[in-house]
Amino acid sequence: MTQDSLPSHATGSIDEGPAEPGLHAVAFTETFDVEPPYLPDVEATAGLEAFPDRFLDRELSWLHFNQRVLEMAEDASIPLLERARFLAIFASNLDEFFMVRVAGLKRRIAAGVAVRSASGHLPREVLETIWANTDELMARHAAAFQRDIIPALRDEGIELVRWEDLDKDEQKQCKRLFKERVFPVLTPLAVDPAHPFPYISGLSLNIAVLVRNPKTGKEHFARVKVPPLFNRFVAVGNQRFVPLEDVIGEHLKRLFPGMEVVESHTFRVTRNEDLEVEEDDAENLLAALEKELLRRKFGPPVRLEVEESINGRVLDLLVSELGVSEAEVVRLPGPLDLRGLHDIADLPREDLKFAGFVPTTNVKLAEVDSASPVDVFKAANRQDILLHHPYDSFATSVQRFIEQAAADKHVLAIKQTLYRTSGDSPIIDALVDAAEAGKQVLVIVEIKARFDESNNIRWARKLEHAGCHVVYGLVGLKTHCKLSMVIRDEADAPAGGIRRYTHIGTGNYNPKTARAYEDFGLITADQTIGEDVAHLFNNLSGFSRNASYDQLLVAPDNIRDGLIDQIHAEIAHHRAGRPARIRLKANSVVDEAIIDSLYLASQAGVPVDLLVRGICAARPGVPGLSDTFTVRSILGRFLEHSRVFEFANGGETMTWIGSADLMHRNLDRRVEVLVKLPTEELVAEVGHILDMAFDADTMAWELGPDAEWTRTAGTRHLHDMLIARHRRTKR
Template sequence: MTPETVPSPVVTPPDDHATDETFDVEPPYVPDDESLEAVQKYDDRFLDRELSWLHFNQRVLELAEDPTLPLLERVRYLAIFSNNLDEFFMVRVAGLKRRIAAGVAVRAASGLLPREVLEQIWTTTRDLMERHALLFREVIVPELTAEGIELARWDELDREEQKYCKRLFRDRVFPVLTPLAVDPAHPFPYISGLSLNMAVVVRNPKTEKEHFARVKVPPIFARFVPLGNQRFVPLEDVIREHLKRLFPGMEVGDVHSFRVTRNEDLEVEEDDAENLLAALEKELLRRRFGPPVRLEVEETISPQVLDLLISELGVTADEVFRVPGLLDLRGLHDIADLDREELKYPAFVPTTHSRLAEVESAAPVDIFKSTRRRDVLLHHPYDSFATSVQRFIEQAAADPHVLAIKQTLYRTSGDSPIIDALVDAAESGKQVLVIVEIKARFDEQANIRWARKLEQAGCHVVYGLVGLKTHCKLALVVRDEPDGIRRYAHIGTGNYNSKTARLYEDLGLLTTDAKITDDIAHLFNNLSGWSRNASYQELLVAPDSVRTGLVDQIHREIQHHEAGRAAGIRIKANSVVDEAVIDALYLASQAGVRVQLIVRGICSLRPGVLGLSENIEVRSVLGRFLEHSRVFWFENGGEPSAWIGSADMMHRNLDRRVEVLVRLPGEDNLRAIARLLDLSFSPDTSAWLLGPDGEWVRNGGAVHLQEALIEHQRKWRSQAARELANGS
């Protein structure tokens, strides 16, 4: 499915006098001091990024609350909410605490001090976690039961089920458990981050003295134990019922579940590390021992046990979260995976892009021949990743005319066909350069493993530039053809990951455009060698030119508007935080330029403020696929330009990462993007709208963007099948 199937937009034609020549000679717009002051006088113009992220996770929770969605999809959104919140505490809350401890109490752009942000996080998070737990317990569990999927507690099991659990505990669980006592001879044990634990109080019947012990719920077993007939019981219930076997001769008293979240963000001083790979491996070992940032406990926990946990773990009362029900609902992914298709979104199978589709034979299309003919703008997951990007790399690896392959890897799948193809290419004698970002958060261990595998196969593996993460998504193939050397490139918004490509919405361009491929070859030389020439024809590359390039184009739209030419800005991103970009958008709004943003996650821009941003609309779309593409559209006086790439509008992306945006060539590609954006911003499309108060409200639109694109893809597939059957 390609964006070409979305209804065509209305594009304002250029004025008769507006030509490329007149645009080129017109001096660039530079805002004067008065214009800048008109923006900067609004001291509260930036929403806090951390609180904005919590609003994003609230939107995920609202999907779980939505009764119109399939039940098992709502269950999955509950699991996603839990996982998101874990990462937020491990990284963002941990970062705030670190700044406070270091005495770096600098106000954020929102005007809030780290302590003030942290206090609002405690309050907001506590409310969201309670809402999440009650939704699961009081709404989702009964609805699952009504559909024959039962999440039972121990007391609800029949005799045969209890016997089965007893055998399971005896044969499999008991041998794995390790009770750890706490007394003068046994210090309080280390509690690993995100592990589910049981605080057990036991009593010696002879001395009547009470003792404390910790039992870790083994993560190697299913979180919800299957009992058959789609009935499940929490693993901790099974363990709790059989704790006497762990403490023979003792009386088991209070038993409470608890869970600790730790700081798991990595810090590697690259300038001091002779071997980045070895330094990172060492830091990964240290990650397990980061300081705690959150303690989750059952709401029924006794004051004595809670006081002990608080004291031994070194957390504050603010960092304690009482949960009304089960802890750690990430395990609900297993329930969402049940074979109950009627309780899920309708099945969806990606389609091979029309320009890459098999026509006359069952053999895969020649990617090189198709790309030479015309650029291919891919839209995943509607367009199959396997029959486009993956096939591009695989065919390059097998093609005897291919001389070299150069590629960036940020995150990839566990059994990556991309990695296998690169290994095959190197072993067949091709020059293979791979830029592996081994500091990709939470994927460091996997990327270290891939780096070593690629090195052993003979690939040239480098880790990018010191101090910068290589986040761009690029692949370049150099091929020897009858008319000379030709370069083929793929540049995208998403990772080279065949699994997430079925779940993430992303864009990608396959092209032989000489200017683009020259730029990409130049960038790879920068990444692998010593060149620092940051001049490119068709690319914007962070940290050198993405921010300045986009701000210049925003200013250009002001210039077009003031000259009476067509002007408008439409941006699609995961996050919009960077103050310079936001101020430029405010400036455009004040000048009368219409600005539309579609932001999945964090947005620090405050829309709809009279005199500042009344011409700015911000919306968010969430659904079965994770909206991940980044698009930057400028009306440009009636000669629209569009950029796609890896960069979000965040400080880390613009200052501390190698990011790439490419200007899309060709009218077909521009029309496709225009149609996609038109559907995204249609008043009929379901979305959350951001208000000037920072609150997001669902608009009640009847058209669901992703379902509409799936339907377009199905219609295209049916039409193609009919044409093939008719021999046309």
């Protein structure tokens, strides 16, 4: 849910969402490079060819995900302001879907790339289905707002009204606001032979105005952009709010003195905002990306939203000038652009929100006998520490780990990956402090993290100026792994008095999203893991090409093959009568090779359980193909973001956690890391959480063989159960 207030809970983002805006869209930003056709192992998968429709379409699966978000907004059992936020999240998610996925489909069609997807559909077929589904979803979204949320808010003393509903005092207040603050920043743009049709920026809210010259009777078109720097809904007192465009619309005559305002209508354009950047070296990449960010603003339109009351002549003009087709026009009841409901959801009405929750310090990092913070390095030396955010505090674990490293005189070096971080990041500040204190600091910054590029460029420059070694990863690959390593001088350490401490996580080093995203992390002094991570940092910063690791799986080298090998090992365990089971948790499951391997495991009788927040291309429950296969999805107050890969392994359960989703982009075009949990205790801890997620009484959606998602009869919310569990642990 962008995307610039932080949502309090969970659904998903196109690329994990920008760090603050767009927080809750699902990860679906794989670019539309033409994928090589999937080539399965013919001998191993021969039995699967009888099921040519075994892969669901990823775009339609994403729409099902956003429908689940909408169902959260429609759920009367959820606190009212949280329902309003889910409406905002749905709108943000859909915006990003059009900016990236629909735009990509249009590019493929325009380029004549008519390659069928793994689901068997051509791009044009998928696009037509998308329009049919999104038209229905957008109408349902608007209806939920008008029919359910507005009346329910009114009953609670919060009123979202239109201009005509304001009393005289409120209208005077709005007139004063318009005169003093809004009017000075408005720029009406006329269209006539001397003024070409203005450029309409993506996602901006605009007012199309028809004015008439009273002397000649001639009518003219003009466009007024609704300034995004003001709140979307204007407070007029007593928890009453009016859309900003209503305030502007009522005062249009101030913008066109001497002219008659005939009519006005709001509209909104969504544009292709994907990036295409050619890479040579780091400096060229920075320059190319900065240039491309400017070009992004001028991408071709992919959707035109208009109020359903719009005049036909005005609509025809917009369609003609913007170059959109009739199918790309969406008529909706006003107000348009409900992302602004985040502001309403942020109102200080705690009685209408999820019950308050404060993360607690992980029990292994909690100092019992002293008021001073625990020494993270001593704690990690005693035992490996599994973190589960947001239940475990990010500030007193990961953030403290890096801050203590920056201040510790025994620390020689810090190495860190950064994919997304917040604008006021204490992580950045700690790295700067470490560099200024003379420590060696290496930071791998992924400046191509979608919709966060400008933030990352800015922080990369700041780190460079502080003396950090800043590297932009490997050409052609995004560095998406979540790694931090501290090298410390310790007299009792093996290997020459040097000990490595590592943190490997499933989520970004972002204190803000760590309060809303569910993620796992491992802090360990395990030297085998430390050596593996050291080798990987050398790969990212230098010319080392070590591809062999003891405790890690690393993409693009071996995550896919490593997981497939483990899946086939489960088949062997099952056939030998040993315990066998596969449980995977991810944001998205799309990779055909892995899905086919899971189908083979199911055909062999191995239980396969998937917990997928967003896109799932696997089709469970198909007789003869996936009888033992189940797929669940959980949405709630937090965004389910961690990636977990658990295998029964003949009775000695093996569990991996890390950054990789099961998608082509993650496994082939990103640097991703999975780490094998080093102790039975940590494996059991993650296994217990998976047990809770898959429990029949836990509220979830389940995917059927018909590709439809059905809400289960479960009544318990996973996030509430985990909050209660952590509170008990703290006591």
